[in-house]
């Protein structure tokens with residue numbers, strides 16, 4: 593009963609941490625709040641968890657989005673689909689949503705695009721007022737922008753707030769305004785980001801650079817900055833990545849079956865119910881490390897569990913067995929006594 597309950601807790605924990613197993617999870621995306629008529633808008637729909645292949649579909653205000661008039665949707669890699677509107681105008685305003693589906697289920701995320709000069713208010717008088725004000729603003733900003741004409745402007749990007757160790761994440765650094773060619777560079781906490789282990793940086797097109805981290809861990813935490821520069825100047829945007837801290841392991845209590853006769857098989861599960869992967873499992877008997885031998889074997893059955901099996905118990909099997917679990921944050925251990933019937 594206790595084991596059942598504990599298995600249920602463990603299962604719930606994994607489900608809660610990683611989402612229902614294999615069902616996609618999408619990184620939220622946002623359009624820049626500084627989009628003026630004629631600027632370029634682009635967002636990416638990036639899956640951070642789940643099993644490929646994924647089928648991506650985009651819609652605008654509930655209608656399937658068609659490749660048309662400067663709107664293009666492309667698959668960047670197995671995990672990412674990008675939407676580009678090469679020049680936004682009043683018709684571009686709307687609620688854009690991306691759906692990523694696989695055999696297990698789907699996730700959907702949406703973002704509003706509001707072109708600065710054309711907030712579609714529904715109210716005619718307000719609209720007129722907006723248009724007038726915006727016309728003035730456009731004239732004023734046109735005057736201003738003569739000065740910084742062609743200097744790149746980047747849209748904002750964000751990392752998912754619920755990233756857990758082992759998840760995938762990717763963000764898009766997209767130029768919304770300015771003259772190509774651009775040079776993109778990424779840094780983390782002020783240091784140039786080098787492509788290493790799980791980090792990759794790729795330019796999607798002349799206007800966009802993608803940063804992907806295939807498996808985040810505690811080392812991934814930091815302030816990521818993208819800089820886009822051209823001959824006229826540069827712009828920078830930053831976002832914080834923070835992997836959820838789950839802490840040191842907690843091991844579930846376990847017990848040997850009470851009535852073991854000589855020759856019977858004994859097995860126990862050492863299950864972690866809390867903590868950050870990866871875990872290292874170690875088995876001890878009366879305080880001494882156990883080695884795989886003489887009918888004793890132990891193996892990790894998944895990231896969170898190790899099984900100890902004694903194929904045929906005898907007098908030598910009696911003892912106090914400990915499972916010790918260690919991760920980067922600390923360790924925990926549980927013990928159980930094995931006593932074979934009639935032998936002491």
Ligand SMILES: *[C@@H]1O[C@H](CO)[C@@H](O)[C@H](O)[C@H]1NC(C)=O
Nearest residue numbers: 654687688689700702703704
């Ligand atoms: C945008 O669309 C999504 C999905 O269709 C919906 O959940 C969300 O409420 C919409 N947002 C707004 C502001 O209309």
Ligand SMILES: *[C@@H]1O[C@H](CO)[C@@H](O)[C@H](O)[C@H]1NC(C)=O
Nearest residue numbers: 782815816817828830831832
């Ligand atoms: C991240 O880095 C940028 C650029 O160096 C800086 O302007 C910003 O304040 C930093 N953000 C945080 C939260 O440290």
Ligand SMILES: *[C@@H]1O[C@H](CO)[C@@H](O)[C@H](O)[C@H]1NC(C)=O
Nearest residue numbers: 878879912913914927928929
């Ligand atoms: C078994 O070993 C653990 C760890 O060394 C210890 O804390 C525990 O008291 C021992 N149990 C018995 C019954 O000796």
